[in-house]
Each structure stands twice: as C-alpha cells, then as structure tokens.
Amino acid sequence: SQELEQSPQSLIVQEGKNLTINCTSSKTLYGLYWYKQKYGEGLIFLMMLQKGGEEKSHEKITAKLDEKKQQSSLHITASQPSHAGIYLCGAPPGNAGNMLTFGGGTRLMVKP
Amino acid sequence: DGGITQSPKYLFRKEGQNVTLSCEQNLNHDAMYWYRQDPGQGLRLIYYSQIVNDFQKGDIAEGYSVSREKKESFPLTVTSAQKNPTAFYLCASSSSGGPYEQYFGPGTRLTVT
Numbered sequence: 001s002q003e004l005e006q007s008p009q010s011l012i013v014q015e016g017k018n019l020t021i022n023c024t025s026s027k028t029l030y031g032l033y034w035y036k037q038k039y040g041e042g043l044i045f046l047m048m049l050q051k052g053g054e055e056k057s058h059e060k061i062t063a064k065l066d067e068k069k070q071q072s073s074l075h076i077t078a079s080q081p082s083h084a085g086i087y088l089c090g091a092p093p094g095n096a097g098n099m100l101t102f103g104g105g106t107r108l109m110v111k112p
Numbered sequence: 113d114g115g116i117t118q119s120p121k122y123l124f125r126k127e128g129q130n131v132t133l134s135c136e137q138n139l140n141h142d143a144m145y146w147y148r149q150d151p152g153q154g155l156r157l158i159y160y161s162q163i164v165n166d167f168q169k170g171d172i173a174e175g176y177s178v179s180r181e182k183k184e185s186f187p188l189t190v191t192s193a194q195k196n197p198t199a200f201y202l203c204a205s206s207s208s209g210g211p212y213e214q215y216f217g218p219g220t221r222l223t224v225t
Contacts, residue, residue, distance in 0.1 A: 004154075033213055042116075042202060042216035043155075088154060090214075098143050098162075098212035104154040 002027045002093045004103035012109045018077050021106045023089035025070040032072040033090040033100060034063050043088060046074075076108075084110045114139045116217035118203050123222045125197075133188045133220045135203035141215070142208035144186035148172060149200045149219075158201075161186055162208055190222065197224045 003026040013019050023032065031050045035043040047056045052067025060077045076083055086107050090100035116137040125131045137144065143162050147155040157170030161180040175194025180186055186205075190197045200221050204214040 009152075031212075035216075040200070040219070040221065042118075042218045043204075043214075045213050045215065048213050090155075092212065098206045098208060098214075099157075099160070100212075100214060102147075102155040104152075107152075 002091065002101050004089055004091055004101055006087075006089060006103040006106045008106060009104065010107040010109075012111060013079050015080060015110055015112050016078055018075065019079055019108070020076075021074040021087050021108075023072045023074070023091075023103050025091055027070065027093075029065065029067060029070050029072070030092050030094065032063075032065050034072070034074055035088045035090065037086040037088060037105070039086070046087075079108075079110045081110045081112055084108055116203060116205055116215055118201075118217035118220050120220060121218065123220055125222070125224050127224055128192045129224075130189055130191050131197075131222065131224075133190065133201055133203075133222070135186045135188065135217060136184055137186075137203075137205045137215075137217075138184060139205055139215060140183075141205035142183070143206045144180070145204045145206075145214065146170075146176070146178065146186070146188045147202045147204065149202060155202065158188065190224075197222060 034046040037043045047063045049065035055064045062075045086105045088105045089103045119134045145160045146158040159178045161167035177189045202219045203217040206214045
C-alpha cells in the first residue's frame with residue numbers, strides 16, 4: 001500500500017520567514033492534494049497537483065509536484081501567524097478513483 | 113451554503129455504549145468517507161461509500177458500522193467492540209466523477225471513559 005511521509009513533522013518559524021514542507025510517497029504519485037487543518041477542526045482544501053512538474057500558487061503558498069522524485073513540496077513565503085496549523089498531503093493510491101491516502105501532517109507554528 | 117455538517121462537535125460516552133456520529137452533506141456528492149485522527153497523526157480511513165446503499169471497509173473498520181440510506185447522509189456508529197474509540201472523527205465527501213478533492217466536515221471529538 002502507498003505511504004506518504006511528511007517532513008518535518010513540526011516546524012516553528014519567525015513571522016516573515018519562508019518555509020518548505022515536503023511530502024514523499026513510497027509509490028508513483030498520480031496526483032497530490034494539500035490540506036490545512038486548524039487544531040480541532042476539519043481540513044480545508046488548499047491545492048491539487050495532477051501532473052509532474054506542475055506548480056500552483058495561492059496567495060503566499062506555492063506547491064510543486066516532482067513526479068520523478070515521488071515528492072511534493074509546499075512553500076510558504078513571508079509566513080504569517082494565520083499560516084499556523086497542520087498541513088496534510090493526500091494522494092490517490094492508484095491512477096483512478098477518488099480515494100486518498102494521507103500523510104502524518106506537519107504542524108506549523110509561526111511566532112509573531 | 114453548500115457543505116458538510118457533523119454533529120455533535122463533542123461527544124462523551126461511557127465504555128460499553130454504542131454511539132452514532134452524524135454526517136450530512138448538501139454538495140450533491142456521491143462519495144462519502146469517515147476518517148479517524150489521533151493526536152499527532154494523520155487520517156486513517158474507517159469506511160467509505162461511493163453510492164447510496166453501498167459501502168466498503170477502510171483500513172480500520174473493526175468496531176465501527178455505517179449505513180448509506182440517503183445520498184446526503186452517512187452516519188457512523190462506534191460500537192462497544194471498538195477497543196480505543198476516543199479520537200477525533202472526520203467525515204468527508206467528494207464527486208465520483210472528478211475532480212476528486214475531498215471536502216471535510218468540522219469533525220466530532222469523541223471521548224469514551
């Protein structure tokens with residue numbers, strides 16, 4: 001079965017600093033979804049990457065998919081306290097269907 | 113507004129009691145899912161349903177049961193057979209025809225003592 005490993009598991013950054021979170025798959029990636037979760041709440045969909053080399057941005061968050069490395073990265077520029085939370089990646093286990101396997105999450109704290 | 117609702121937000125039960133968690137969606141999605149999240153961990157799939165009156169076990173189905181009598185509703189019952197039921201439970205839904213991003217409810221925190 002597919003496994004997704006996220007690194008780092010937790011991260012504390014000073015407000016204004018850039019940061020990167022990685023999600024590495026044990027198998028071929030057929031797409032990658034990034035979510036954000038505030039503690040005790042549901043997941044909020046951030047971005048979906050479908051093709052190798054694809055890059056998407058939303059406000060100060062950029063995600064890339066490296067198919068060859070079976071990896072995706074999430075980069076936050078000029079972090080703000082509002083970026084704090086848990087970031088989770090999810091990926092379909094095959095090249096069809098709507099099931100997702102999730103990584104263990106990266107807990108981000110942003111110090112003002 | 114379209115979305116997914118879960119109720120209640122917090123639930124407390126005594127050991128040995130069955131408890132049912134509610135999940136309703138008005139997104140017209142065919143597929144619905146139940147996940148369990150433990151502290152510091154990712155999501156683990158309990159059950160999923162791709163269509164009304166049909167559902168399949170996920171990775172950790174033991175001690176849980178579901179029903180899918182209506183497209184909008186996918187209740188989860190945590191039975192007394194579940195050895196460690198205290199957790200945060202998340203319900204999600206998605207289109208079955210793509211795109212496949214899953215939309216999540218706010219979650220129910222279940223505490224069993």
